[in-house]
Amino acid sequence: MRPLTTSLATSTLALDRVTKRFPTGTVALTDVSMSVAPGDFVSVVGPSGCGKSTLLRLASGLDDATSGTVDVTAAATSYVFQDATLLEWRSALRNVELVGELRGVPRDERRARAQDVLELVGLTGFEKQHPRELSGGMRMRVSLARALVAEPDLALFDEPFGALDEITRLQMQTELQKLFRLKRFAGLFITHSVSEAVYLSTRVLVMSGRPGRIVAEIPIPWDYPRPPELRYAAEFAAITGRVSAALGEHS
Numbered sequence: 001m002r003p004l005t006t007s008l009a010t011s012t013l014a015l016d017r018v019t020k021r022f023p024t025g026t027v028a029l030t031d032v033s034m035s036v037a038p039g040d041f042v043s044v045v046g047p048s049g050c051g052k053s054t055l056l057r058l059a060s061g062l063d064d065a066t067s068g069t070v071d072v073t074a075a076a077t078s079y080v081f082q083d084a085t086l087l088e089w090r091s092a093l094r095n096v097e098l099v100g101e102l103r104g105v106p107r108d109e110r111r112a113r114a115q116d117v118l119e120l121v122g123l124t125g126f127e128k129q130h131p132r133e134l135s136g137g138m139r140m141r142v143s144l145a146r147a148l149v150a151e152p153d154l155a156l157f158d159e160p161f162g163a164l165d166e167i168t169r170l171q172m173q174t175e176l177q178k179l180f181r182l183k184r185f186a187g188l189f190i191t192h193s194v195s196e197a198v199y200l201s202t203r204v205l206v207m208s209g210r211p212g213r214i215v216a217e218i219p220i221p222w223d224y225p226r227p228p229e230l231r232y233a234a235e236f237a238a239i240t241g242r243v244s245a246a247l248g249e250h251s
C-alpha cells in the first residue's frame with residue numbers, strides 16, 4: 001500500500017519506499033511511502049518501538065534512510081521534542097529569540113517577532129520568566145513558540161504533549177490547532193493518542209509494529225478551527241474507532 005494522497009511535486013516532505021536498518025541489525029522501518037504538503041497536518045500513530053521517531057529523524061535530515069528516498073523541499077524545518085528542551089539560563093522571550101539570534105536577525109526585529117508568537121501561545125506577561133519558573137504546559141508553549149517563530153514550512157512534532165496532564169494536553173491541542181490554522185505549515189505529528197491525532201489532523205497514518213510500515217491512512221474531514229466539543233461527537237468516535245481498529249489489527 002502506498003498512501004500518497006498529494007502529488008510528490010507539491011509536497012514539502014515525501015518519503016518513497018523508505019527502509020531504515022540500524023548498524024545493530026534492527027530494521028525500524030520498511031517500505032514507508034508518505035507525503036506531507038502545505039496545509040496538511042499528518043499524524044502518525046503506532047505501537048511503541050515501531051519506528052515513529054526514526055521516521056521523524058529521517059524527515060528532519062538528522063539521520064539517513066538505508067534505502068528509498070526522502071525529499072524535503074522546505075526552506076525552514078522546525079522540530080518539537082517530547083521535552084520542551086529550553087535553555088534554563090534564558091528567559092522565555094530569550095529562548096524564543098534564540099533562532100533569530102543564530103540567524104543574525106536584528107535585535108529589535110527578533111524581539112518583536114518573539115513577543116508576537118508568545119502572545120499567540122498565550123504567554124504574554126511571562127516573557128521574563130525562566131523555564132524553572134514556568135509550569136510544564138507553559139514550557140511546552142515556549143517550545144512551540146520557538147518552533148514557530150522561524151515561520152517553518154515543515155513542522156515536525158515527536159509526541160510533544162506526552163508528558164503533560166490531560167487538561168493541559170487538551171488545551172495545548174486547541175492552541176496548536178489554532179496556530180496551524182493561522183500558519184498552514186506542513187505538519188508531521190507523532191503521538192500515542194488516537195483522539196489527539198484525529199482532533200488535530202487532516203490525515204492520520206497508522207503504523208504496524210516493528211518493522212514499521214504504514215497500514216492505514218484515514219482522512220479527517222473537518223475544517224479548522226475545530227471546537228473542543230468535537231471530541232464528544234458521534235462522528236468523532238466513529239473515526240477514532242476506525243483508527244483504533246487499524247492499530248489493533250497490526251500491532
Ligand SMILES: Nc1ncnc2c1ncn2[C@@H]1O[C@H](COP(=O)(O)OP(=O)(O)OP(=O)(O)O)[C@@H](O)[C@H]1O
Nearest residue numbers: 022024026028047048049050051052053054055210
Ligand atoms: N540509533 C539507533 N540504533 C539502533 N537502534 C535504534 C536506534 N534508534 C532507534 N532504534 C531502534 O529502532 C526501533 C524504532 O525506534 P523508534 O525510536 O523510532 O520507535 P518509536 O516508534 O518512536 O517508539 P516510541 O513510541 O516508544 O517512542 C526500536 O527498536 C529502537 O530500538
Ligand SMILES: [Mg+2]
Nearest residue numbers: 052053054158
Ligand atoms: Mg519515539
